[in-house]
Amino acid sequence: MGKILVGTASWTDPSLIKSKLFYPKDAKTPEDRLRYYASRFPLVEVDSSYYAMPSASNSEKWVERTPAEFVFNLKAFRLFTGHQTPQKMLPKDIADALQLHFVTKKNLYYKDTPAEIRDELWRRFEIAIRPLKEAGKLQAVHFQFPHWVKPAKGTIAHIEECVDRLSGYTLAVEFRSIGWFDGVRDAETLDWEQQLGVVHVVVDEPQNIPDKSIPQVWATTNPRLAIVRLHGRNEETWDIKGATAASDRFDYDYSTDELDDLAIQIRELSDVVDVLHVIFNNNYEDQGVRNGTTMMERLGLPQPREWTGPAGS
Numbered sequence: 001m002g003k004i005l006v007g008t009a010s011w012t013d014p015s016l017i018k019s020k021l022f023y024p025k026d027a028k029t030p031e032d033r034l035r036y037y038a039s040r041f042p043l044v045e046v047d048s049s050y051y052a053m054p055s056a057s058n059s060e061k062w063v064e065r066t067p068a069e070f071v072f073n074l075k076a077f078r079l080f081t082g083h084q085t086p087q088k089m090l091p092k093d094i095a096d097a098l099q100l101h102f103v104t105k106k107n108l109y110y111k112d113t114p115a116e117i118r119d120e121l122w123r124r125f126e127i128a129i130r131p132l133k134e135a136g137k138l139q140a141v142h143f144q145f146p147h148w149v150k151p152a153k154g155t156i157a158h159i160e161e162c163v164d165r166l167s168g169y170t171l172a173v174e175f176r177s178i179g180w181f182d183g184v185r186d187a188e189t190l191d192w193e194q195q196l197g198v199v200h201v202v203v204d205e206p207q208n209i210p211d212k213s214i215p216q217v218w219a220t221t222n223p224r225l226a227i228v229r230l231h232g233r234n235e236e237t238w239d240i241k242g243a244t245a246a247s248d249r250f251d252y253d254y255s256t257d258e259l260d261d262l263a264i265q266i267r268e269l270s271d272v273v274d275v276l277h278v279i280f281n282n283n284y285e286d287q288g289v290r291n292g293t294t295m296m297e298r299l300g301l302p303q304p305r306e307w308t309g310p311a312g313s
Contacts, residue, residue, distance in 0.1 A: 002270040005071065006296045007043030008288040009229075009281040015247035019285035024307065031065055032310040038066040040304040041292060043073070045142065045279050047246070050075040052089055053124055059131040065311075072132055073140045073172065073227070073277065077125055079110050080162060082149045094121065110158070122165045133169065139277065140172040140199055140225060147176040147212040151185060156192070163196050172227050174201035181214045193221040202269070204262065205231040206238040213238065218265055226273040228266055230254070230291075232282035251284035254291045263298040 011034055016022055027036040037044060046062075048054070054074070062072065079085040084107035087095045094117060101108060110118070132138035143162060149155055163171055173193060175181070180189045193200050200221040205213045220226045231238075232252025243249050254262075270276040278295060280288035296303070 002273045003275045004266065004270050004278065004299055004301060005043040005275065006278045006292050006299070006301065007041045007045065007280070008292055009045040009246075009279055009283060010047045011037040011044050012048070013247060013283045013288075014245060015283060015285050016289065021286035022289050026310050029310070031061070034062065034065045035311060036307055038070045039307050040289065041296075042069065043071050043139075043277055043279075045281075046072055046074040049129075050078050050081075050144075053077055053091055053121070054128040056128045056131055059129060063131055063135040063137060066137070071137050071139045073142050073279070074129055074132065074138060076141055076143045076162070077121070079108065079113065079121065080125075081143050081145050082110060082158070083146055084109060091121075091124070126166060126169075129169075138169070139275070140170045140227065141166060142172045142174065142201070142227075144174045145176060149175070150177045150179045151189070159198075160196065163198060170197075170199060170222070170225060172199035172201050172225075174203060174229060175214055176212060178211055178214050181217050186217060190217075190219050190221055197222060199225050199227055202226070202228045203231060204228070204233070206233050206235040208235060209238050216265075218269055220269065220273050222273070224274045226269055226276045227279065228262075228269070228276065229279045229281055230262070232287075233258075246281075247284040250282045251287070252282045253287050254282065254294075256294065259291060259295055259298055263295060266295075266299065 012030065017033070023033055023036055027033050046054070078089065086107055087098070087102045090098070090108070097117065098108060101112070129138060129141065143159070159173065179185065190200060198221065200217070200219055202216060202218055203214060204216055207213060207215065232250050232254070234250070234252040237249050237251055240249060266276065266278060280292045282288050282291065
């Protein structure tokens with residue numbers, strides 16, 4: 001069996017912090033929360049980089065604040081994955097340069113972004129995540145594509161561009177359109193991912209959501225790494241409108257039986273890769289960290305280290 005690492009999508013989710021169900025009272029600062037989280041889990045997914053361009057200074061801090069063996073996956077900036085991007089989520093100078101665009105349009109899409117600005121955003125993104133890579137802590141850059149990104153020549157070309165833009169990095173690809181895995185195209189999609197060298201992301205998410213979710217596809221496309229991402233199975237909140245936080249959508253508490261069933265498949269998948277990541281993206285209050293801890297127990301993984309208190313104490 002390959003090495004299995006379990007973690008959650010973000011350690012800073014407002015719902016988690018506000019719940020006071022995970023962090024001890026003396027973990028009051030961002031630094032202490034990350035140090036505490038890293039004493040509980042060996043892996044985390046950074047999601048703040050989806051909402052705004054990351055920074056090299058933060059990457060350097062994350063390196064300093066975590067043990068040598070602790071690793072990160074990091075979500076790609078939303079513009080790169082075809083998501084609508086409001087002006088406020090762009091760096092200020094970039095937003096100012098696109099002022100005329102936002103006079104008539106609420107959002108910016110990648111296809112409408114001038115080539116020189118695309119180049120600059122990719123340059124800044126790579127510089128920002130480089131400290132994690134150089135420290136050996138960045139395992140994958142996670143590209144989560146929305147349901148309107150369907151199989152097409154333009155889409156395929158864009159994803160291949162993403163791979164070229166981040167040459168030297170490992171990319172993980174997650175789809176939401178069932179067109180990629182409709183029971184007919186599955187092998188073609190997996191073969192293409194394998195040729196690109198990207199990591200296929202196995203997802204557990206609500207079904208019966210027309211063309212806005214995909215089934216579990218337990219397969220690998222990169223011998224070094226596999227990723228299983230668990231979003232919960234809440235069909236009622238998966239596509240709700242007006243959600244103000246991720247925890248509004250991914251509110252789901254896995255049962256012990258569900259975790260046991262998933263653990264069986266995770267063990268089997270880990271047999272064919274060097275490392276397998278299990279990411280819990282159910283994030284209302286302490287659902288993710290609690291389910292993640294249970295999964296580690298079910299898989300017989302090392303238990304958390306002792307928390308020694310805030311930095312400098």
